[in-house]
Amino acid sequence: MSEPATLLRAVFGFDAFRPGQEEIVRAVATGQDVLAIMPTGGGKSLCYQLPALMRDGVTVVISPLIALMRDQVRALRAAGVEAGALNSGNTEEETEEVWNAIGAGRLKLLYLAPERLASVGARDMLQRVGVSLIAVDEAHCVSQWGHDFRPDYLRIGELRAALDVPVAAFTATADAETRAEIVERLFSTRPPQQFLRGFDRPNIHLAFAAKDSPRRQILDFAAARKGQSGIVYCGTRAKTETLSKALREAGHPAIYYHGGMEADDRRLAEQRFQQEDGLIVVATVAFGMGVDKPDIRWVAHADLPKSIEAYYQEIGRAGRDGAPAETLTLFGADDIRLRRSQIDEGLAPPERRMADHGRLNALLGLAEALDCRRATLLEYFGEEAQGCGKCDLCDRPADVFDGTEAVRKALSAILRTSEWFGSGHLIDILIGNPTEKVRAKGHEDLPTFGVGRDLKRGEWQAVFRQMMGHDLIRPNPDRHGALTMTDAALPILRGEDTIRLRRDTIAAAKARRPAVKTLVNEEDEPLLSALKAKRRELAEQQGVPAYIIFNDRTLIEMAEQRPESLDAMAKVSGVGTKKLDTYGATFLSVITGAVEEMHPTRLKAAARGGGDLYDRLMALQRDLHHGPDGTEKPLSCSASAIAKVVAAKPDTSAALERILGDRRTERFGAAFLDAISEAS
Structure with missing residues (x-):
């Protein structure tokens, strides 16, 4: 077996390993099962490419995106290594070339999309060609509740059992829970040797900003970095197109990229970004995973990412060459509302949705951080760090104050209403607003009624948002978004601990323009999300469009009226005799948590208002x-x-x-x- 350092110089042209690479390479090369967590840009691919050259047989690399495969295959071939990929993006000639290399016994690395593992033919082929190692790139995709879950990654464990070869799994984004899930799904028969090589990317400057004319904010950020390659991530496909047009009109070379484009157009966009200097790509998260362009100088988020793991992975595409790079992430109340609804409308069990709300809280905590953002980010991943001097809060410290009294008032309101209400109703109690709902529940008689009149509604919303960022409260999926206290809140409620809040965030709430009008009010949004989730579940079971079950207008009316019986449900617009009979009890159970049994003729009478x-x-x-x-x-x-x-x-x-x-x-x-x- 050749020495790693020799091959490193001869094949890849490097004089020395990056920190942590050599011991991982030796473990993989000697046939040990390995799980390596390495920062983006830390040289993960070398840790399985080099062992592939040191071992006999073929190394199969399971990789999630075609762009990643193309980049790595191209680079390996340029270095004289026989490598190939089998994926849906191949031309007939490319596929034939790969099969010829396999047949001749020349191929050392074979890249496969996880979807290929569903094919019996592909598994049979792998058993014939002498596979000696399975390398899993972006291994966090195996986590069923992660931000990049790929169902076909669950087949890797079956492949490993069939081939009986070592597995080396790599990722840059895995907290303790995700690491445990990777071990369970990929290494169930024997635990792997784990390498945790740190999450810090000291060359990347971190910055967040509240949305205030977000298009102008992105254009200003790009203008200050004109001529540098950058990525702007957007939450919707439509925004990628409009924002790229605005950048071009401002004099920047810019293109858009999203999953709705034709395959050839996506490939052309990836190719242009790789080859053209100074090009800006405005994209959804469909772009970037595995794009190995070392000189991306900046990454901006026009919308809040899905989670702190997604954020870390996406900013990690900047500065892979180790040179300075910059980031900017914009966030606003509408972003948070959207991300909450996406969690609530998912089909995950309640405990998983609660955990996802906790992950979103962690991202809010980073956005509303009081001190160094890098220290906050690394603490989430279980690492300690001091002030970095390379983030916006180190450049300009936040204006903070002792927010213990305000937080204690809010927690008291939550506790005295038995954790059954969302922030809108709780704020009505705190500011002494005797709404019909407050009076109906008798909450104007609570000791907390009116104790928060010193703050306006928008300021209280900022307090509740910061409380979520500190993970003191989470929306409860079982109670349609009602706020539930976490263990971290109890010392503050009991007067055993204090908490600081950002004054600038609360002050900004006074002058901030009204939020975009939503389909329902804030209190009803979680229930609307739950009703949509049930509708989607039924639609998927029946193979019909969601609106066939009930249209949005009907679900909105259900969320606003909250019918407590099938009689009341029958009065909702769009609920006729047949749909009341078919779906009435199901949707009523979402609203009330119980199912009402009713004779079919009674259902028909109810549907007619009788x-x-x-x-x-x-x-x-x-x-x-x-x-x-x-x-x-x-x-x-x-x-x-x-x-x-x-x-x-x-x-x-x-x-x-x-x-x-x-x-x-x-x-x-x-x-x-x-x-x-x-x-x-």
Whole structure:
């Protein structure tokens, strides 16, 4: 076996390993199972490419994006290493070339998309070609609840068992929970040797800013770095197109990239970004994973990322050459609302959604950090750091104050309302706003009612946001977004600890323009998200578009009215007889947490607005079952007959007799006609 240092110089042209690389290379080369967490730009790919040359046989590299494969295959071939990729982006000639290299026994590294593992033919092929190592790049994709989950990554464990070869897994973004999940799914038979090589990227300057004319903020940031390659990440496809156009109009070479583009257009965009100096790509997160362009000088987020892991991975695409790079992340209340709704509308179990809210809280904590952002970021990943001098808060410290009293008031309001309400209702209590809901719940009698009149509504919203950033409170998915205290809040509530808040964030809330109008008010948003999640689940089960179940307007009305019975549900616009019968109980259970059992004919009556009358007539026939004095022969009406009476609402004995017949009309007629008259 050749020495790693010799191959490093001869093949890759490097005189020395980067910190931590050599011991990982030796572990992988000697056949040990390895899980390595290394910062982006830390040289992960070398840690499996070099061992591939030191070992006999083929190293299979499971990689999530075609762009990554193309970059690495191109670089390896330029270095004289036989490498190839099999993916949907190949031309026929490229695929044939790979198969020829496999057949001739020349291939050392074979890159595969995880989707290929679903093919029996691909697994059979891998068993024939002499695979000696499986390398898993971006291993966090195996985490079922992570931000980049790829279902086909779950097949890697099966492949490893079938081939009985070592596995080397690499990622730059994995907290302790994600690392544990990677070990469970990829290394279930024997634990791997783990290498944690740090998350710090000291060459990257970190900065956040509250949204204030965000397009202008991005244009100003790009203008100060004109001629430098950069990436702007956006939350929607449409925004990538409009923002790239604005950058071009401002004199920057800029293109857009998103998953809705044709494959050839995406490939051209990737190729241009690799080859052209100073080009800006405005993209969704579909772009960038695995793009190995070393001289990206800046990364900006026009919208808040999904999580702190996603943020770290995306900014990590800057400065891979070790030279200085800069970042800017914009955030606003609408971003946070969107990310919360995406979590609530997901189909994950409640405990996972609660954990995802915690991860989003961590990102808010970074956005609203009081001190050095790098220290806050590294602390999340379990590392200690002092002030870095290379972030906006080290450049210009935040204006902070003792916010213990305000936070304690908010926590008290949460506790005294049994953790059953969202921030909108809690703020109404704190500022003494006697809304109909506050009065209905008796909350104007709470000791906390009106204790927060010193702050305006927007300022309290900023306090609650910072409380989430400190992970003192989280939305409870089981209670449609009601705020629940975490263990970290208890010492503050009991007066055993204090907390600092950012004064500038709260002061900015006074002058900030109104938020974008939403479909429902803040209190109803979590319930609307839960209803949408249930709608999506049913639509996926039935293979139909979501609007076929219920349209948005119907769900909005459900969220606003919060019907507590199927009778009330029947009055919601868009809930007809058939849909009430099919979906009524299911959606009612989302709203109330319980399922109401109801006879089908009762459902139909409810759908026509006659549920109360149906119940009244059924009660009368039970009362008159043995006649007015309880001594006559039993007689009753069928549910369908009662439903017909409800639908027709006859106002004479003759009309009623046509439905019930003479015997039943004689027994029930007078009482039924009185009930019909009262209901009319």
